[in-house]
Amino acid sequence: MQPLGVALVGHAFMGRVHSQAWRTVGRVFPQERPVERTVLAGVDAARARRAADELGWGDATDNWKEAVLRDDVHIVDICTPGDSHAEIAIAALEAGKHVLCEKPLATTVAEAEAMAVAARRARERGVRSMAGFTYRRVPALTLARQLIQEDRLGRVLQFRARYLQDWLHDPDAPFSWRLDRARAGAGALGDTGSHLIDLGQYLLGDTLDGVSAQLATFVDRRHAPDGTPAQVTVDDAAVFIARFGGGTLATFEASRFAAGRKNAIQLEISGTKGALSFDFESMNELSFYDATEPSGTAGFRRVLVTEPDHPYLRAWWPAGHGLGYEHAFTHQAHDLLTAIHDGTDPVPGFEEGLYVQQVIEAVEASAANAGVYTPIATS
Numbered sequence: 328m329q330p331l332g333v334a335l336v337g338h339a340f341m342g343r344v345h346s347q348a349w350r351t352v353g354r355v356f357p358q359e360r361p362v363e364r365t366v367l368a369g370v371d372a373a374r375a376r377r378a379a380d381e382l383g384w385g386d387a388t389d390n391w392k393e394a395v396l397r398d399d400v401h402i403v404d405i406c407t408p409g410d411s412h413a414e415i416a417i418a419a420l421e422a423g424k425h426v427l428c429e430k431p432l433a434t435t436v437a438e439a440e441a442m443a444v445a446a447r448r449a450r451e452r453g454v455r456s457m458a459g460f461t462y463r464r465v466p467a468l469t470l471a472r473q474l475i476q477e478d479r480l481g482r483v484l485q486f487r488a489r490y491l492q493d494w495l496h497d498p499d500a501p502f503s504w505r506l507d508r509a510r511a512g513a514g515a516l517g518d519t520g521s522h523l524i525d526l527g528q529y530l531l532g533d534t535l536d537g538v539s540a541q542l543a544t545f546v547d548r549r550h551a552p553d554g555t556p557a558q559v560t561v562d563d564a565a566v567f568i569a570r571f572g573g574g575t576l577a578t579f580e581a582s583r584f585a586a587g588r589k590n591a592i593q594l595e596i597s598g599t600k601g602a603l604s605f606d607f608e609s610m611n612e613l614s615f616y617d618a619t620e621p622s623g624t625a626g627f628r629r630v631l632v633t634e635p636d637h638p639y640l641r642a643w644w645p646a647g648h649g650l651g652y653e654h655a656f657t658h659q660a661h662d663l664l665t666a667i668h669d670g671t672d673p674v675p676g677f678e679e680g681l682y683v684q685q686v687i688e689a690v691e692a693s694a695a696n697a698g699v700y701t702p703i704a705t706s
Contacts, residue, residue, distance in 0.1 A: 331358075331664070332365035334394040334424075336415055337406035338378035341429050342367070345404050346382035348656035355642045356661040359668050368394040395419045402663075405429060408510045409517070413438040416677075420449040420456060425667055427659075429459040431521040431687065432680030434512030436704075439677070439684040446677040457663050457673040458680035460525040462592060464658035466650065467613040469638035470630070471596070471603050472530050474615065480598030481618075483531055486577040489593040490519040491585035495546070495563060502549040502557040514561030516542065517687055520581035522592065524683045525675060527579075530596065533571040535686055537702040540567035540693040545584055567690050590652075602627075611649035 333349055335342055346364070353362050367384035368391040369375030379387035388394050395403055395418055403419035405412055405428040413433050419426050426446075433439040446456040462468060474480065492515075494500065504510045505518060513520075528534050542562040551557050564582040571577060585591070592607035604614035604627060614627045633649055635641045639658050643650060666673035685703055693701040 328360050330361040330363035331401045331667070332363050332397070332399040333402045333404055334366045334368060334391075334397065334400040335364070335384060335404045335406060336368045336391045336394065337408075338367055338369050338375065338382065339406070341406040342378070343382060344653060344656050345406055345427075345660075346384070347653050348660040349404070350383055351657050352660040352664065355657060356664075358664055360664075362660075362664065363399075365400055366394045366397060391415055392418065395422055395424060400424060402427065402667075408504050409434045409512045410510045413442050416442050416456070417445040420445045420454055423449075423452065423454055425454055425663070426456045427459055427663055428456070428677075428680070430525070430680065430683070431512060431517045432458050432677060432684055434508075434510075434517075436681070436684050436688050439681040443677040443681045450672065453670065455663070455667050455673055456677050457659075457666075458525075458675045458677055458683075459659065460522060460529075460675050460679070460683075461655045461659050462522050462526060462607070463529050463675070464639070464655040464662065465607070465610055466638045466640055467605055467610060467630075467632040468526065468530070468594075470613055470632055471594075471605060473638070474603065475530060475596070475598075476532070479601055479615075479617075480596065480603065481600030483573075483575045483596060483598045485595075485597045486527055486531060486571070486575050487593075487595045487597075488523040488527065488578070489580040489591065490515075490523050490582075491580070491588035491591040491593070492519065492583045493586050493588055495583040496586050498546045498549075500549065502551045502559070506549065506557070506559045506561055508560040511561055513687055513691065514544070514559075514563055514565075515581040515583045516562050516565035516690060518581075519583070520565050520579060520690075521683050521687065523579050523581065524686045525679065526592075526594065527571070527577065528679065528682065529675070530594075531571060531573070531575060533573045533575065534682060534705075535569045535577065535703055536572055537700050538567045538569045538686065538689050538693050539698050539700045540565065540690040541698055542691070542694040562694075565690060565694075567693065610651075
């Protein structure tokens with residue numbers, strides 16, 4: 328059977344992580360159709376060739392259009408800065424290639440809408456697309472969703488979400504494309520806050536009605552690695568309150584200035600029957616509180632999410648042998664391949680990615696208007 332050929336576009340941090348996922352997915356989750364790392368595309372031919380050799384890709388090119396149109400490419404994996412997502416994804420879908428696109432889906436709602444339209448048209452031809460909100464595939468968070476769906480929390484009253492990092496806390500940290508609005512679309516709000524927005528719709532099965540927000544940029548000028556001064560044009564931190572359509576009250580915070588926090592995705596979900604708590608810095612653990620127990624013995628209990636009957640874990644190691652950051656990307660690749668094989672739509676799709684972009688736009692509009700409540704303008 329002809330392998331499913333993958334073209335990877337972009338080979339920096341995310342490209343390296345995705346390369347590891349494509350390398351391991353067939354070994355951990357046996358596939359009906361083998362997967363082949365066919366070609367890696369970058370902006371510089373020599374660098375792309377070095378990255379392809381290092382990361383295990385068969386060919387390399389500095390022309391992503393050439394990679395997308397190859398007959399031996401069936402899946403296009405987009406790991407570039409956000410300003411190129413729409414062009415690459417739409418071209419790939421129109422060429423009949425399945426697409427995995429890193430988050431956030433685009434830099435503007437208009438771009439995300441165009442991508443969603445292209446995805447709907449491609450779906451009619453059996454071509455699939457997925458937005459790369461990978462934290463859905465962390466087993467503890469997949470388990471949390473199951474518990475909520477099983478009504479273990481009852482009616483969900485409050486959703487508290489924080490994504491905290493500190494890699495920009497040092498004012499001398501160098502300028503990067505993530506600090507350029509034209510390339511990134513937004514700062515902490517889009518880079519990490521987008522994950523929180525997606526986890527809200529994933530865990531609760533609901534979407535936000537509107538937001539009231541504040542944004543802050545703490546260091547507005549930095550230096551590029553070559554010493555050239557550059558203006559920071561995105562937010563360093565974002566906070567907003569919101570309400571889901573079903574009535575759940577929500578708070579969100581995203582920061583790249585949270586000293587001491589490296590990759591802290593902290594969630595607490597409170598309901599009438601119980602609560603859940605999670606921190607990605609202890610990613611193999613989920614805390615569960617059963618409010619129906621007698622108060623004398625009730626309390627949050629630590630669930631070590633490594634049992635074979637926990638989500639995705641049967642394919643991995645014996646109980647107690649935890650997973651790491653990279654493994655959720657392997658789960659993501661597995662879920663995409665399964666959807667392609669089964670002829671079903673993978674989730675989250677571009678429609679879910681568009682919704683996240685619409686929330687980001689509403690947050691920015693609210694912050695620009697002194698935090699005035701701003702409805703989510705869904706299409």
